[in-house]
Each structure stands twice: as structure tokens, then as C-alpha cells.
Amino acid sequence: MQFETIPHPSPTDDAARDAAIADPGFGTVFTDHMVTIDYDEAKGGWHSASLGPREPIALDPAASVLHYAQEIFEGMKAYRMADGSMALFRPEENARRFNASARRMAMPELPEELFLEAVRKVVAKDADWFPSVEGGSLYIRPFMFATEAFLGVRPAKQYKFLVILSAAGNYFKSGAPAVSIWQSEYTRAAPGGTGAAKTGGNYAASLVPTGEAFARGHDQVLFLDAVEKKWVEELGGMNLFFVMRDGRVITPPLTGTILPGITRESLIALLGEEGRDVREEPYSIDQWRADAASGDLVEVMACGTAAVVTPVGKVDSADGEFVIGNGGPGELTSKIREKLVGIQRGSVEDTHGWVKRVG
Numbered sequence: 001m002q003f004e005t006i007p008h009p010s011p012t013d014d015a016a017r018d019a020a021i022a023d024p025g026f027g028t029v030f031t032d033h034m035v036t037i038d039y040d041e042a043k044g045g046w047h048s049a050s051l052g053p054r055e056p057i058a059l060d061p062a063a064s065v066l067h068y069a070q071e072i073f074e075g076m077k078a079y080r081m082a083d084g085s086m087a088l089f090r091p092e093e094n095a096r097r098f099n100a101s102a103r104r105m106a107m108p109e110l111p112e113e114l115f116l117e118a119v120r121k122v123v124a125k126d127a128d129w130f131p132s133v134e135g136g137s138l139y140i141r142p143f144m145f146a147t148e149a150f151l152g153v154r155p156a157k158q159y160k161f162l163v164i165l166s167a168a169g170n171y172f173k174s175g176a177p178a179v180s181i182w183q184s185e186y187t188r189a190a191p192g193g194t195g196a197a198k199t200g201g202n203y204a205a206s207l208v209p210t211g212e213a214f215a216r217g218h219d220q221v222l223f224l225d226a227v228e229k230k231w232v233e234e235l236g237g238m239n240l241f242f243v244m245r246d247g248r249v250i251t252p253p254l255t256g257t258i259l260p261g262i263t264r265e266s267l268i269a270l271l272g273e274e275g276r277d278v279r280e281e282p283y284s285i286d287q288w289r290a291d292a293a294s295g296d297l298v299e300v301m302a303c304g305t306a307a308v309v310t311p312v313g314k315v316d317s318a319d320g321e322f323v324i325g326n327g328g329p330g331e332l333t334s335k336i337r338e339k340l341v342g343i344q345r346g347s348v349e350d351t352h353g354w355v356k357r358v359g
């Protein structure tokens, strides 16, 4: 597909941009450009791809996303390599997962190559927005939503796909060495629901429990399964790994109610290479509490693109709180984080072919 390039009438001046990317935090500093591609069943599918200025989009008030939440997204990052070039980490996995989410939400799939081309184009265009802060990255947000003006309940026939970018520094405001989490009584996803799709509705449902977590001074919310309220699933936007004293590492299995994280899958591979016995098996909150008390559990890591690999130091719930290990970052968590970050930034050899240069 040909991309039309639309010039920006008034790009951000260099001084303002450089000030914005010096310490961008997460999710508030946006770059100048975006990609849009439209879908219309009546026009034979995807059409009108463009790379142009980032600007508001006009929507009909009856656009079905505004009523029935037909929306999906991805989250990925462009990293600065040791040689100064930029690279993406396993972007084909994001393209594939985007389409898996699309199928679950009755939305059209986007050819994987088109998804990747859209991402590469806007990243190359706004490379100057790469944050100057240590550990910074360009956070990439591809997303799609239903634009058709129609209030009946059925899959829409018109959609919009966009890619926007945000300069990103640290994800957690606290900057604490380990995060503390709040075990919510709310659930995130039920069997047969949309838990494995990266769709806005899952996040809407997590806002009240996340608000509770913040109000109690925690960094993230922990969800248990919706049926037995017993099995650990994941955090609001991160998967979990439990490191046992005997060397085993446990992560909850992909049963359709948790998001299949690409960081999760990468960690399973890296931990295996470290000689760890990694098991995708259910782990209960009671076991977690007991293993933390006995010392059989030595570390817990949370992982995802936004927060990379983050140690979990403390869990709080209606039943009281408990601490994992010494409450700080553990040895394996730090080692695996360094290895992953090293691969992403080109200082550790990429034996899996995970890293894709841009430009």
C-alpha cells in the first residue's frame, strides 16, 4: 500500500522538543506525526494510508467505538542501540497479537507487513524525539477502533488504524527499587471473556481496582482468577514470575484470561537459557503467601513492555500484607532485566533474532 506523506504545517521547534524529551515520564509527551489507515468493507478493506501531522480526529457521535467499545491496541518500544541506530524488539509478535485481538473483537485483521511498515515509518520520521534521559525509549502505540456511525449491535464495517508515539522515561513514578501491589477483590477477566485480547475495555474494568491500589499507596493492582478467586493471574498490565529457592520459576499459564505478554514469552526463553526450570502452571495467592513466609519463594518479577522487568517487593490485601525476600530487587530479577535490556539495546548478543533495526 502506498503511504501519502502529509507535511506538518508547524512542527515543534527544536528547543521545545529537547526540553520535552529531557525527562518525559510516561505517556504525556507525544511526537509530531502519526500514521492512519482506514478500513471500509464497502471499499474492499484497508485504504488511504498516510504519514502526517499528529492531530485530533473527527468522529461521528454515533461511531460505534463510543458506544460498544470496539477497540484494540498494542504497546511496543523503539530502543536506541549502542551504535546510535534504533531498533524494535520482536515487532512481528505485536503484529500477530494485534490480529489475534482483532479476531476476538470481531474487527478486521491488518496485514502484518502493513502494521510493521506503519510502525517503522512513524518511528523513522520522529526519531529526533528519542528521549535523552538514561533508559529512555520511544513508546509506540498502534491502535484500531470502529468508526461506523451505527447504533445497532453488530461488528462495524468501518475502522481506523493509527500509530502514535510517546517519548518515554521511567514507567513507575515512585522510582522505588521494588514495587508494591494491591490484591483486588475485583476481577479483570472471566473464562470465555476478552482477557487475552489487548482491548480498552479490559483496562476500563481495571481502573477502579487500580485506583484502590494507588489510594493505598501501591504501584499496581493484582488480579486473581474470576471463578475461584484463588489463582494468581497478572497485574493490571504486566505478567508475573515466581522464583523459588529450589531454582524453579513459575508463571501462570495462558488459559485465555491473561494477556499473552511478549516480554513474558521472552523471559521464559531467557530463564531457560539460565538453566532455570520454568513452569507455566497455576499458582495460588495462599501458596504465594505461605512460600513468602517460609522463604521458599525468593523473588517475584513483573514484566511488560512499558515497565520491562520490575521486582515485586510487597503484596497487600484485605487479609493483610506480606513481603517477598528482603522486599528489594532479587538477584535473578536484576540479572534477567539486564540481559533483556542488553539485547534490546544491542550490548548483549541477540541469539534469537529478536531485534529489528529501523531504517
Ligand SMILES: *Cc1c(COP(=O)(O)O)cnc(C)c1O
Residues within 6 Å of the ligand: 075, 198, 234, 235, 236, 237, 238, 239, 259, 260, 261, 262, 263, 264, 303, 304, 305, 306
Ligand atoms: C500489554 C499487556 C501485558 C504485557 O505484554 P507485553 O507484550 O510484554 O508488553 C501484560 N498484561 C496486560 C493486561 C497487558 O495489556
